[in-house]
Structures are given as C-alpha cells and as structure tokens.
Amino acid sequence: MITAKVHGNHGVYTVSIDARGATLESACSCYIGKEGFCHHCAALAFTYLDNPNSFQSIKKKKLSQVRTLQDLETYLKANTLETLLKELKAKGVTQKEFAESIGMNPRQLSSIKSSELRNRYYNELGATKLACIWMIEHIKIKK
Numbered sequence: 001m002i003t004a005k006v007h008g009n010h011g012v013y014t015v016s017i018d019a020r021g022a023t024l025e026s027a028c029s030c031y032i033g034k035e036g037f038c039h040h041c042a043a044l045a046f047t048y049l050d051n052p053n054s055f056q057s058i059k060k061k062k063l064s065q066v067r068t069l070q071d072l073e074t075y076l077k078a079n080t081l082e083t084l085l086k087e088l089k090a091k092g093v094t095q096k097e098f099a100e101s102i103g104m105n106p107r108q109l110s111s112i113k114s115s116e117l118r119n120r121y122y123n124e125l126g127a128t129k130l131a132c133i134w135m136i137e138h139i140k141i142k143k
C-alpha cells in the first residue's frame with residue numbers, strides 16, 4: 001500500500017494504490033479519481049517505480065502497541081473503517097447494529113465508509129473508527 005499527496009493543477013490530492021489483494025486498487029480525492037486510475041494515481045505509481053527509496057516505510061502496529069498520539073494516528077490510517085466493520089461483523093455485530101448502537105444513521109455510516117475509500121475524509125471518520133475499535137475489543141456476540 002502506497003500513499004502520497006500529489007500536487008495537481010487545481011489543488012493537492014490524497015492518492016493511494018493498494019496492491020495487497022488479488023487486484024490492484026487505487027483511489028484519489030480529485031473529482032475524476034473516485035474509482036482511482038486518474039493521472040494523479042499514475043503519477044504516484046511512476047514516482048514509486050522510479051524511486052521506491054524516496055518513500056517512507058510505516059510499520060503497522062497492533063492495537064496493544066499503541067501508546068502515543070502518533071501511534072494512534074498511524075493505527076487509524078492503517079485500518080480502514082471498512083476493514084474494522086468486517087472485523088466487527090465477524091464478532092456478530094452488523095454495520096446497521098453498530099451504527100444504531102452509537103446513535104448514527106446507518107446511511108451516514110455507509111457514507112463515511114465509502115468516503116474513506118475515495119480518500120475524501122469525513123470529519124467523523126476518526127471518531128467512528130475509535131467507536132468501532134472499542135466495540136471489537138469489548139463486545140462479544142456470536143450468532
């Protein structure tokens with residue numbers, strides 16, 4: 001997974017390319033990059049291929065290793081809301097149940113989740129992830 005800020009003609013965009021799964025996925029916060037594969041994504045790919053050493057490597061920490069605010073920021077960036085919601089589902093809590101239990105409209109939760117996948121971060125993203133992490137750690141329901 002590589003991410004970068006790309007300076008475009010109309011602003012600075014958050015760009016990511018994820019090659020962890022079977023398929024290559026990319027996302028950009030620009031208006032044409034909703035599904036990725038825009039020229040900013042291409043710029044990131046070429047920059048990485050040209051000089052991978054110019055990128056800073058960030059090791060993923062376990063939740064139990066999070067001690068500082070910097071650790072927390074890195075942890076939240078490394079774990080998407082989508083991934084956290086899947087973990088929660090494996091514990092028996094659906095996305096709808098999670099949303100309702102924290103007083104959030106399930107549709108709002110879906111919007112927050114998909115905004116992150118397009119690198120357009122909603123203000124509630126961090127707090128929603130923290131609520132999700134808390135629930136993964138504390139709630140035990142098996143259906």
Ligand SMILES: [Zn+2]
Binds near residue numbers: 028031033041
């Ligand atoms: Zn773009």
